[in-house]
Amino acid sequence: MNISTKGRYGLRAMLDLASHYQDEKPVTLSSIAKRQRISEGYLEQLMMLLKKHHLVTSVRGAQGGYLLSRPPAEITAGDVYRSLEGPVILADCVVISDPLYGCNIINTCASRSLWCRLQSSIDEVLNAYTLADLLKDPKIDQ
Amino acid sequence: MNISTKGRYGLRAMLDLASHYQDEKPVTLSSIAKRQRISEGYLEQLMMLLKKHHLVTSVRGAQGGYLLSRPPAEITAGDVYRSLEGPVILADCVVISDPLYGCNIINTCASRSLWCRLQSSIDEVLNAYTLADLLKDPKIDQ
DNA sequence: ACAATGCCTATCAAATTATTAGGGATTAAT
DNA sequence: ATTAATCCCTAATAATTTGATAGGCATTGT
Numbered sequence: 516m517n518i519s520t521k522g523r524y525g526l527r528a529m530l531d532l533a534s535h536y537q538d539e540k541p542v543t544l545s546s547i548a549k550r551q552r553i554s555e556g557y558l559e560q561l562m563m564l565l566k567k568h569h570l571v572t573s574v575r576g577a578q579g580g581y582l583l584s585r586p587p588a589e590i591t592a593g594d595v596y597r598s599l600e601g602p603v604i605l606a607d608c609v610v611i612s613d614p615l616y617g618c619n620i621i622n623t624c625a626s627r628s629l630w631c632r633l634q635s636s637i638d639e640v641l642n643a644y645t646l647a648d649l650l651k652d653p654k655i656d657q
Numbered sequence: 658m659n660i661s662t663k664g665r666y667g668l669r670a671m672l673d674l675a676s677h678y679q680d681e682k683p684v685t686l687s688s689i690a691k692r693q694r695i696s697e698g699y700l701e702q703l704m705m706l707l708k709k710h711h712l713v714t715s716v717r718g719a720q721g722g723y724l725l726s727r728p729p730a731e732i733t734a735g736d737v738y739r740s741l742e743g744p745v746i747l748a749d750c751v752v753i754s755d756p757l758y759g760c761n762i763i764n765t766c767a768s769r770s771l772w773c774r775l776q777s778s779i780d781e782v783l784n785a786y787t788l789a790d791l792l793k794d795p796k797i798d799q
Numbered sequence: 800a801c802a803a804t805g806c807c808t809a810t811c812a813a814a815t816t817a818t819t820a821g822g823g824a825t826t827a828a829t
Numbered sequence: 830a831t832t833a834a835t836c837c838c839t840a841a842t843a844a845t846t847t848g849a850t851a852g853g854c855a856t857t858g859t
Contacts (some may be wrong), residue, residue, distance in 0.1 A: 576857025718826025
């Protein structure tokens, strides 16, 4: 279980945008990529996803770039995560309601209940923090 | 973020063993694989890992098989998970204490604090449930 | 006009995950 | 003692996912 670079890079990019939010000027892909040390081409694909999910807007042409589509306090880590990595699904059986799948296997339901609880807990944390929260959070060690 | 088959199959196998715990007879790999519909060869590798981490013991030779090494109430989902998938590490920067890594990148610390919190929350849930808990848990829908 | 930008798709490379294969070693039952 | 059932171990391979690169198009401020 780990967060792939999509989610990690994406959150960093969004925090970068959030930290420029008061400028009200578009931030270029290349400047984000440079600051965050992320491959520009790859980041571009992530930005497209974020745009598709209406978390950022873009301005084309010279002097263009990206902007958060809402204030940092109105975008949660969960919004970002799910835009890039899709919904948190720890095991297929959690979302497939057909009881013939999984639950007819002895004991599978017992594991399923764990994955369900874990999934809820993860969603709770992801939804609890906004970009604004994270930027002003006291940094924590370890 | 998803649980790979190692963790999922492994937990099922452990719950299978837990449900035979009172028999006090070794349970064969092939019977677990059959009940849980898991490739026998693959499950074997998982059992080796579980054994290495002292969650199961094995009896070789005919009539042999596997047994939980402790009562189901003394083995947590986290024990099983970590034996198979290693520690939960959502992002390298969470465990690398060198502040030159990651935190010198603007905003990275802000994301790090999220991954830290999320990781703690996951560990808490995984450590909160024992095999016995899961077996007697009321099944939950969706 | 042109340079700076975002938009989009396809492809490739690398890493990880899942599976299969095959030969050993041990032991209960006969 | 032989045999069948079982765990032990390693290597090889297949499949999938992830990360990155490439290249051309569209838009727009200067």
